[in-house]
Amino acid sequence: MILSGGIVCDPVIAPxxxxxxxxxxxxRIKKIARNIQEKHVTRMDIKGKRIYPxxxxxxxxxxxxxxxxxEDMATATRAAAAGGVTTVLAMPNTIPPIDRKERYQEVMSIAREKACIEVLQACAMTVGRKGxxxxxxxxxxETGCLWLSDDGSSIQDQKLLFMACERLRLTGQLWVEHPEIALLAMGKPLHDGSVSRERGWQGQPREAESLAVLQAGLLAGLAGVRVHFTHLSSWxxxxxxxxxxxxxxxxITSDTAPHYLLLTEEDVKQSGYDPNKKMNPPLRKPxxxxxxxDGLLDxxxxxxxxDHAPHTQEEKAVGIEKAPFGVVGVQTLFSALVTLAKKQNIPSKKWLPWITLNPARILGIDRGRFAPGMIANLTIVDQETSWEVSEHTLFSRSHNxxxxxxxxxGRVLATYAGGKLVYEVGK
Incomplete structure (x- = not known):
């Protein structure tokens, strides 16, 4: 198949x-060039549409x-495909946690059976994620897991963290860290700021996150191991x-999530303290x-x-104080970034690596770009069209x-994983 007339956006060859x-x-990708002329090959005219890895x-x-x-493998990966996502790293805080090779093998077997895109699976750093x-x-x-995390929580014992670093130095696996000092965060639903104080609630201070970043980063640096800090929320x-x-x-590497780039604690207040705006860490200030x-740009x-974290409507319906932390987001990852880029006048050559080449390099996989011989993971997008996020437009089992x-x-029109059509708009 030849995708003809599209605008290829690639972080390496066409940023x-x-x-x-x-x-x-x-x-796989066989060739990328102008006006490929090849007989007996199906052509698809996508003139004017953008093609991303x-x-x-x-x-x-x-x-x-x-x-x-x-959520399950089928619904989650269908939602991912609808958002142009063709590779995900799944966190191990399942029930039971993915904390031994047998469980890793079991979950990868489920992924091969039910997932429509590529699923990578992280495993827990501690047994039962108990720290x-x-x-x-x-x-x-040895079983194939190259990524370790206790995400959803963080190891609080500094001696155990140092022992983990010593082990990571030998194995070379990536440590994906949810940075949180539990003693300071205390499971509070909001940022420790004016909005929480108006409600008379104690909130989560920035230091609950930043102190954890410093502690883990210093230990990783001392041991000479790689650590990736996830869902950063504070200056x-x-x-x-x-x-x-x-x-x-x-x-040292890190990421943040789209909700921290588009929303603040004021959005929580204006929504009437909507539990669908409760995540950990919480939304903070402008x-x-x-x-x-600025951190992304530099x-x-x-x-x-x-940080796609599905919860049912019933689970979220108990109010923001008692509702579980987390929001769905794999389907809106790309569109949220395009929305941000338009508001802030950020060119695609700047933001595209944030969801393609950079995470692929951190994970140690050859994805997120186009080159002959590479697996044909790509998405076709109408960047000039907008869409409303609603229960009817989200493919996740949960809609939080x-x-x-x-x-x-930015609307995804079609997504291909391994050259196979896994999503087409309207179908």
Whole structure:
């Protein structure tokens, strides 16, 4: 198949977009060039539409096994495909947690059976994600797991963290860290600011995150291991990562999520304290939002990930204080970034690597770009069309989006994973 007349947007060969044809054969990219002329090959005219490498979302919760009433491999990956995402890294806080090789093998078997896109699976750093005993890093690596995280929580024992770093130095696996000092965060639903104080509530201070970034970053740097800080939300954390990157080049990476770039605690207040705007860490202030954007623009923050965390309507209906943390976001990852880029006048050559090449490099996979011989993961987009986020337009089993009711720019028309059509708008 030849995709003809589209505008190829690739972070390496065409960061600003270039009119090129893309020839796909046997699930891989065969050729990228102007006006490819080849007989006996099906052509698809997509004149004026943009072709991106399939997006890479390095932080999602697929909820399988154990919580399939919220989401499962089929619904989550269908939602991902509808958002142009062709590779995800799933977190291990399932029921039971993915904390041993047998469970890793089981969940990968489920992915092969039910997922329509590429699923990478992280495994827990501690047994049962209890923060008490390290998992068998070596055995997990031998089984194929190259990413470790206790996401959803954070190891609080500094001695255990140092022991984990010593082990990671030998295995070379990536440590994906949910930075949180539990003693300071205390599971509070809002940022410790004017909105929480108006309600008479204690909130989560920035230091609950930034202190954890400093502690984990220093330990990782001391041991010489790679650590990736996920879903950063505060200006203090940006400053901490900036400093750690200077001290330990090549070891420190980080991401933030679209809701931290588009929303603040004021949006929580204006929504009437909508539980669908409750996530951990919480939405903070305009200063934090601007610092996160500045961090992305100057390279302090490497990428953007959704932190896709489905919960049912019933679970979220108990009010913001008692509702579980988390929002869905894998389907809106791309469109939220396009919306941000239009508001802030950010060129595609700047933001495209945040959801393609950069997360792929951090994960150690050859994705997020176009080149002959590469797997044909790509998405076709109408960038000039907007769409409304609603229960009817979301493909996840749960609809707890922070963007419900908003119009986002950039509509995915079709997504190919391994050269196979896995999503087409209207079907």
């Amino acid at each position: 600003s977009g270039k009119r090129l044809d893309v020839w796909i054969e046997n699930g 399939g997006f890479v979302d390095m932080h999602v919760h697929l909820r399988e096994p154990g919580q399939t009433h919220k 008490e005993k390290l998992t068998d890093f070596e055995s997990l690596k 203090q954390s940006v400053e901490a990562v900036r400093m750690l990157k200077r001290w330990y080049p090549g070891l 200063r934090d939002r601007q610092a996160l954007l 390279g302090t923050i490497d990428c953007v990930a959704s 989006s922070a963007f419900l009711g908003m119009r986002l720019d």
